[in-house]
Amino acid sequence: MYLDRMDYLYDKALRTYCELEKKEAAGLSEEDCLEVSRRACAHIGFFFTWLVRRHMLGDLHREEPLEAVRLGEMAGTDFFLRYCDGKFREEDVAPAARPFVADYYGEGLYWRDYVDWVLHELCDIPLEFSESYEDYLRLEPVLDRALEAYQRGELA
Numbered sequence: 674m675y676l677d678r679m680d681y682l683y684d685k686a687l688r689t690y691c692e693l694e695k696k697e698a699a700g701l702s703e704e705d706c707l708e709v710s711r712r713a714c715a716h717i718g719f720f721f722t723w724l725v726r727r728h729m730l731g732d733l734h735r736e737e738p739l740e741a742v743r744l745g746e747m748a749g750t751d752f753f754l755r756y757c758d759g760k761f762r763e764e765d766v767a768p769a770a771r772p773f774v775a776d777y778y779g780e781g782l783y784w785r786d787y788v789d790w791v792l793h794e795l796c797d798i799p800l801e802f803s804e805s806y807e808d809y810l811r812l813e814p815v816l817d818r819a820l821e822a823y824q825r826g827e828l829a
């Protein structure tokens with residue numbers, strides 16, 4: 674079962690990228706297409722980074738690239754695109770964390786918090802930027818508070 678996929682927002686990210694960069698989709702380079710992919714799944718990448726840093730990613734992922742994500746040497750988005758093929762599956766999450774992820778991410782509460790954070794904290798628009806580690810560190814407390822609320826039975 675997919676919790677999310679990069680391709681769900683790829684077309685919107687592509688249109689936005691072409692508008693902002695004043696480029697035609699047919700003329701995009703491989704580098705442009707990678708940037709579109711990164712923008713389409715930045716929200717997933719931020720969440721993956723949080724899962725990695727909280728040791729909540731499933732056992733199917735190797736430790737070596739996870740350490741690079743923990744240290745900010747690899748973006749969660751790049752990990753997600755490279756090692757998960759742009760698909761966020763239930764198996765990507767450690768079994769103990771799956772109920773929280775199902776309630777928070779799966780029910781759209783994460784998306785609500787993410788969009789609010791992007792608009793009010795980053796003063797940006799979703800799909801118009803790629804994940805950075807510095808931005809992730811600004812989002813991390815939002816995700817920590819959501820987990821704490823879930824653990825208290827107060828997630829809404």
